[in-house]
């Protein structure tokens with residue numbers, strides 16, 4: 001089955017050519033170029049050539065002298081053998097890293113399942129960043145050395161609804177010096193197949209009609225014909241471009257949301273051709289530079305592990321809080337019950353905001369709930385910063401923002417009339433202490449404080465005092481201006497009702513004004529410090545592609561360091577090429593996690609260089625970074641899904657199950 005030879009100081013075991021029958025059409029396949037000498041060959045010949053390519057032998061990675069083991073692996077699409085690659089992989093690499101490589105070069109970055117099937121075992125990767133992720137069969141954290149051998153053929157599938165199937169074959173194993181710094185090296189790849197336009201049958205196509213493609217391979221269009229098709233369709237339906245996707249050199253082309261690779265160009269060029277254009281090319285980042293960047297931070301795992309074990313509020317947390325007196329609570333409950341009598345929800349919607357301006361004080365914003373007969377209450381936002389969280393929440397659907405993220409940003413004091421099961425034990429105890437007896441649905445009055453980074457919690461002494469003041473003012477507003485509010489029912493979406501109190505002559509005014517939307521403009525982040533901006537601008541351009549994201553932890557954590565339970569944000573950076581989580585940090589409650597993420601990106605620029613591309617799946621982060629990236633000449637790209645959360649979950653599982661060696 002296999003042969004072993006000794007060639008120029010390396011020991012090579014490889015598969016005999018006769019055994020290619022298992023890999024049927026490989027011989028006829030589309031040609032590709034050799035990374036080292038540029039020779040143009042079909043995959044079968046390429047495999048044989050690579051074993052003895054002299055130019056490959058000459059290339060030595062000087063920094064590592066010891067002998068190591070490497071596999072040459074042929075990868076082909078099962079359905080379309082025109083698409084193939086040959087990679088060299090260090091035998092100590094984990095299977096997961098091949099998965100990362102395949103996702104990055106061929107498959108896209110969707111949140112979906114991928115499976116290697118080797119012998120009769122399935123090695124699965126389940127994405128989603130779920131901390132409770134359970135491995136149904138095997139994880140992908142196995143080193144290749146232990147599971148692969150020369151001649152082995154195995155399968156890989158990617159996707160859940162639209163599956164892409166891939167075949168892999170271990171062609172050879174060599175023991176020798178390292179050619180490159182990377183553990184996975186692309187040695188050769190098919191030349192992009194030429195597609196002829198199905199309409200004019202003469203031009204080269206650059207588009208695929210995904211609807212036709214789902215049942216017919218003849219679905220490619222040239223620019224001209226695409227334009228014609230679209231202008232005809234324009235009269236029939238508005239969303240005419242939705243089914244046109246660019247052609248990429250990948251078996252995933254035209255399927256799902258596949259957007260091509262940010263890292264690998266469709267056309268594979270041999271090294272010497274790349275070198276000619278090296279001058280303007282971004283610098284390659286050495287592994288040790290990335291490692292250093294990664295190590296210049298604390299490890300979040302021990303903190304997370306400690307948090308995992310604490311589910312109950314410790315007394316220490318509770319004792320730090322200044323609790324309201326019974327009298328203070330009573331006053332708040334009384335004013336809230338008076339507010340209820342106005343039944344303001346019968347004439348005002350929750351998105352119709354009433355603001356209260358008093359000179360020298362923070363503007364207060366009120367939203368009255370109950371018009372939809374689902375939830376009755378009043379939300380109070382203190383100041384513009386808190387009100388911004390209402391705006392973001394209100395726009396979240398239009399902006400397609402992740403719901404969990406927006407919800408955990410919310411910052412306000414809430415008063416509700418709910419059902420007994422909506423209340424926390426704390427909130428029920430308060431009611432008992434005050435001697436109220438509520439019965440039935442929508443009768444239980446309770447108050448909650450929402451604060452960024454903290455879990456929703458009952459009010460402390462200060463918050464009760466604030467809320468009492470705000471509700472007393474709302475009572476005055478409803479008394480004085482009920483008619484004005486009723487008349488404002490038809491105000492525009494970008495307007496709010498403004499009540500102004502002028503202390504000097506004890507005068508109250510009511511008017512409609514525009515919500516100062518520019519104050520809430522999402523893309524206002526700039527690097528204001530000129531010196532810093534210049535320093536960052538001068539950083540070398542590197543070829544890194546970074547995925548960045550902010551993830552709310554979705555869990556209530558009791559840590560006695562904080563005054564009440566927290567729901568922290570994690571923010572992090574993934575290096576796209578290696579799939580490595582190079583930064584993950586926990587934001588302190590109340591901190592602006594967007595600012596923290598920007599700081600971390602700046603640290604990357606200082607320590608590593610200006611990345612070529614930054615990718616995110618969150619519109620808010622995208623807006624926040626847009627000016628900065630423009631100034632620093634970094635390509636910013638909004639993606640459909642983010643891998644930071646997945647990688648973070650993966651890292652936690654990895655630490656728990658595998659040990660202390662960092663991932664990758």
Ligand SMILES: [Zn+2]
Nearest residue numbers: 034036037053
């Ligand atoms: Zn060669």
Ligand SMILES: [Zn+2]
Nearest residue numbers: 197200222225
């Ligand atoms: Zn055409």
